[in-house]
Amino acid sequence: MSVRQKEVTILAIESSCDETAAAVVVNGRDVRSNIISSQIDIHTLYGGVVPEIASRKHIERMNQVIMQALNAAGMSLDQMDAVAVTYGPGLVGALLTGVAEAKAIAYAKKLPLIGVNHIEGHISANYIENPSLEPPFLCLVVSGGHTHLVNVKDYGEYEILGRTRDDAAGESFDKIARAIGLGYPGGPKIEKAALKGNADAICFPRAKLSGNEYDFSFSGLKSAVLNYLNGCQMKNIPVVKEDVAASFQKAVVDVLARHAARALDEYAIPKFAIAGGVASNAAFREAVEEACRERGVLFYRPSPVFCTDNAAMIGAVAYYEYLAGRFAGWDLNAVPNLALT
Numbered sequence: 001m002s003v004r005q006k007e008v009t010i011l012a013i014e015s016s017c018d019e020t021a022a023a024v025v026v027n028g029r030d031v032r033s034n035i036i037s038s039q040i041d042i043h044t045l046y047g048g049v050v051p052e053i054a055s056r057k058h059i060e061r062m063n064q065v066i067m068q069a070l071n072a073a074g075m076s077l078d079q080m081d082a083v084a085v086t087y088g089p090g091l092v093g094a095l096l097t098g099v100a101e102a103k104a105i106a107y108a109k110k111l112p113l114i115g116v117n118h119i120e121g122h123i124s125a126n127y128i129e130n131p132s133l134e135p136p137f138l139c140l141v142v143s144g145g146h147t148h149l150v151n152v153k154d155y156g157e158y159e160i161l162g163r164t165r166d167d168a169a170g171e172s173f174d175k176i177a178r179a180i181g182l183g184y185p186g187g188p189k190i191e192k193a194a195l196k197g198n199a200d201a202i203c204f205p206r207a208k209l210s211g212n213e214y215d216f217s218f219s220g221l222k223s224a225v226l227n228y229l230n231g232c233q234m235k236n237i238p239v240v241k242e243d244v245a246a247s248f249q250k251a252v253v254d255v256l257a258r259h260a261a262r263a264l265d266e267y268a269i270p271k272f273a274i275a276g277g278v279a280s281n282a283a284f285r286e287a288v289e290e291a292c293r294e295r296g297v298l299f300y301r302p303s304p305v306f307c308t309d310n311a312a313m314i315g316a317v318a319y320y321e322y323l324a325g326r327f328a329g330w331d332l333n334a335v336p337n338l339a340l341t
Contacts (some may be wrong), residue, residue, distance in 0.1 A: 012084045017049060017054065021036045025316060054093070081322070084314050087332055123275050125307070128312055142169045142274065142275075143169075144174065146164070151267065187277060193242045199247055205224050206251055253287050254287075257291055270297050
């Protein structure tokens with residue numbers, strides 16, 4: 001029986017940042033279980049992710065989360081065809097806990113080991129709820145650590161059209177949320193505050209870069225917001241947090257939507273997807289969806305649970321790696337700055 005004629009069941013593990021996650025995925029799109037143990041409560045105390053704490057919490061929760069995923073799927077390790085794990089990019093200590101666990105299970109059960117790129121996972125999250133989606137398509141990945149505009153040519157084949165030259169969009173959300181006293185995590189808190197604010201109250205800059213028109217930069221926007229806040233403090237002017245949040249969010253969304261529209265016009269690929277934690281932001285989704293609608297392009301986005309870090313998206317990638325016979329050796333290691341190639 002060929003690989004494509006039988007079901008391929010993969011245990012997937014994700015631990016690149018502050019979520020300990022495991023999933024059982026069949027044929028890349030059928031998610032039998034998807035368990036996520038979040039560390040938001042503890043990192044909120046520090047205003048952001050503390051890498052050492054994240055690593056320790058992964059160690060504490062990893063075995064429990066994997067057992068929960070297997071039980072929820074009604075399956076055992078003996079029914080798995082492979083073990084997949086995120087090996088980068090991400091926090092090195094957090095990645096190492098997942099890689100070590102995956103290697104141990106694969107070795108003990110004599111299963112193939114598949115290393116997965118975290119950014120590729122976000123892109124592939126779109127496959128889970130969209131059975132008809134196949135490459136080629138364009139994808140804008142916007143998360144806490146990454147902002148990439150990608151031409152998805154085929155499964156496992158990518159052309160990066162643009163990327164951030166400094167801060168990622170999601171990282172900027174976290175920093176601005178902290179600066180205006182909203183706390184962590186910044187994305188949801190900025191979005192909630194923005195609903196009560198005036199997006200035109202403050203005109204923050206939109207960066208336009210020389211060299212590659214598809215590259216992003218959010219450091220200037222972040223500095224502009226911080227300068228505005230400092231100026232208000234020095235002049236004893238009250239700050240309306242909701243207006244700052246709404247004006248900042250609009251500036252970020254405008255840049256993201258502008259890049260998406262430019263790529264849609266230039267590449268004429270009739271499918272466009274978004275991915276990553278910021279893809280759960282309603283204003284961002286609506287702006288990109290509108291750009292697609294105006295051009296008659298099919299628009300795809302994951303549900304919020306598949307936008308943030310999860311293991312189901314890792315299992316989606318791993319299925320196509322399995323079909324291609326791309327397996328990792330026992331020397332698989334964490335690569336915190338792993339590039340999408």
